[in-house]
Amino acid sequence: MKCETIVHTFKPRRAVFLDRDGTLIEDNGYIDRIEDVFIYPFTVDALQLLQKEFLLFIVTNQSGVGLGKISGESAENINQHVRSVLQSHGIKIQRIFCCSHSRDDACECIKPKPYFLLKAMELYNIDIARSYTIGDHPHDVAFGENAGATGLYVLTGHGRKHVEELPPGANIFSNLYDAALWILQRSEGE
Numbered sequence: 001m002k003c004e005t006i007v008h009t010f011k012p013r014r015a016v017f018l019d020r021d022g023t024l025i026e027d028n029g030y031i032d033r034i035e036d037v038f039i040y041p042f043t044v045d046a047l048q049l050l051q052k053e054f055l056l057f058i059v060t061n062q063s064g065v066g067l068g069k070i071s072g073e074s075a076e077n078i079n080q081h082v083r084s085v086l087q088s089h090g091i092k093i094q095r096i097f098c099c100s101h102s103r104d105d106a107c108e109c110i111k112p113k114p115y116f117l118l119k120a121m122e123l124y125n126i127d128i129a130r131s132y133t134i135g136d137h138p139h140d141v142a143f144g145e146n147a148g149a150t151g152l153y154v155l156t157g158h159g160r161k162h163v164e165e166l167p168p169g170a171n172i173f174s175n176l177y178d179a180a181l182w183i184l185q186r187s188e189g190e
Contacts, residue, residue, distance in 0.1 A: 010125055011127075012125050012126060012127035012130075013054075013055050013124065013125060013126055013127060014053065014054045014055070014126070014127055014130045014131050014187070015054055015055040015056070015057060015094075015120065015124070015126045015128075015131040015132075016050050016054045016055075016056055016057070016131065016132045016133075016134060016183065017057045017058075017059045017116075017117060017120070017131070017132070017133045017134070017143070017144065017149070018047075018056065018057065018058050018059070018133075018134050018135070018176075019058075019059065019060060019111075019133075019134060019135030019136060019137070019140045020058050020060035020079070020082060021060065021136075021157060022135070022136035022137070022154075022156055022157015022158050022159065023134055023135050023136050023140075023154055023156065023157060023176055024039060024040065024043050024058070024082065024086075024176065025037055025038060025039050025040065025043070025082060026038040026040065026157070027136070027157040027158060029064075030064035030067075030069040030070045031070070031074075031078050032064075032069075032070040032071070032074035032075075032078070033074075034077070034078070034081050037078060037081055037082065037085075039082070039085060039086075040156065040175065040176065042175050042176055042177035043086075043176055043177075044086070044089045044091065045177055046175075046176040046177040046179070046180040047086060047089075047091045047176075047180075048089065048090065048091060049180050049181070049184060050180050050183065050184070051091060051092060053184065053187060054131070054132075054183075055094050055124060055126070056091065056092065056093050056094060057093065057094050057095055057096070057097065057116075057120055058079070058082070058083070058093055058095075058096040058097070059096075059097045059098075059111065059116045059117075059133070059143070060079065060096070060097070060098050060099070061098075061099045061110055061111050061139075062075040062098055062099065062100050063099075063100075063101065063102045063103060063110075065100035065101075066100055066101040066102035066104075066105055067102050072100055075098060075100060076098070079096045079098060080096075082096075083096060094120075094124060095120070095123075095124075097109075097116035097119070097120070099111070099116075111135075111137075111139045111140060111142075111143040112139040112140075112141075112142035112143040112146055113143075113146065114143060114146040114147035117131075117133070117143065117144070117146075117147040117149060118147060121147075128147050128148045128149050129148050129149070130187070131144075131149045131150070132144060132149055132150050132151070132152055132179075132183055133149055133150070133151045133152065134151075134152045134153075134154060134176060134179050135151075135152075135153070135154065136153070136154050136155070136156055136157035136158050136159040136162075137157075137158055137159075137162055138153070138162055138165045138166055140153065141153050141166065141167075141170055141171075150171070151170075151171070152171045152172075152173060152179045152182070152183075153166060153170055153171060153172045153173065154172075154173050154174070154175055154176055154178075154179055155172065155173070155174050155175065156174075156175050156176070
């Protein structure tokens, strides 16, 4: 009797990497209290649509920790609260990646450096070329582009304030829901 070797190959998955403040929730500065978290009304609908086709991640720069404005524990509590609220609506966030350094720390994990995208690729078998980043700062767009993903910009949060800093041809949307519709339309048939 001859034994056969079975090799499992898993197709790389597509993902959307979401900024937190100004994209999923209102940007209320250095948030350290649950009471100051306000999820945008379109967030749940957008993520429910996206998760049908994409793994969802949150990638957030929380420089307030490095600057001493909020504690690491507070940042973690806010992240877990956001995840819990989304989970109560049936939305699965695969992982929250959080950089708690200030820009002056010159760390490897602060956006727009692609550290967390590369980590997700390794841990979750992500097809980065068919994945997206979404945020309200130019560094959220560059974050995706620096790893080979498509970076999308939203005009919520600080979006309107920094729109002039975007490179020509940037993908700009009024909010996360509009960005989600564009992604899904673009990825039909993939």
